[in-house]
Amino acid sequence: MITVGIVGPESTGKTTLAKGLAEHFNTLWVPEYAREFLSDLDRPYEKKDLVAIAKGQLESERQYRKKAKDILFLDTDLFVIKIWSEFKYGECDPWILQQLGMNKASVYLLTHYDMPYEPDPLRENPSQRPELFDLYENALKEAGVLYAVIQGNKHKRMDTAIQKINSII
Numbered sequence: 001m002i003t004v005g006i007v008g009p010e011s012t013g014k015t016t017l018a019k020g021l022a023e024h025f026n027t028l029w030v031p032e033y034a035r036e037f038l039s040d041l042d043r044p045y046e047k048k049d050l051v052a053i054a055k056g057q058l059e060s061e062r063q064y065r066k067k068a069k070d071i072l073f074l075d076t077d078l079f080v081i082k083i084w085s086e087f088k089y090g091e092c093d094p095w096i097l098q099q100l101g102m103n104k105a106s107v108y109l110l111t112h113y114d115m116p117y118e119p120d121p122l123r124e125n126p127s128q129r130p131e132l133f134d135l136y137e138n139a140l141k142e143a144g145v146l147y148a149v150i151q152g153n154k155h156k157r158m159d160t161a162i163q164k165i166n167s168i169i
Helices: 014-024 033-040 049-067 078-089 094-102 126-143 154-166
Strands: 002-007 028-030 071-075 107-111 147-150
Touching (some): 002 014, 002 078, 014 028, 014 071, 014 107, 014 154, 028 049, 033 049, 049 071, 078 094, 078 126, 107 154
Parallel strands (some): 002 107, 028 071
8 A cells, every 4th residue: 555644844734635635546544643632632732642642643544544445645644743743842752763664654745834824723833834844854855755845836736746646656
């Protein structure tokens, strides 16, 4: 099964892209588990919560793999948790790093911050999207994974993503 990880800073269209691509390719997409986890949390999240979020994300991916066709879209993956942990706390839990090493997607789509920021109670850093984008791109390069930057309006993003995915399937 081909997995497509959609990663990038907050409010850069990851969910919209995941939904649109899943519809286009007639398959499923895995929602971002962190949203569910944080919405149910009755306190501010802490560094240790990121391991629970990572475990939930991996479990969601496992469940969706059972039902998906030949391709599965991931609305974020462990790269997002790694980058966020390092950005916010200065380090990432070794377990998350180990799991990331064993659970990389087939290809990544890195969403650019060239779209308007949409406020959301779970978002924290509207002014730091360029810095976060650079952290994502550097991490993807360092990991040696196949990726494409997705930018422009909604239609251009879809076209670029579809073209990239079609080039590997």
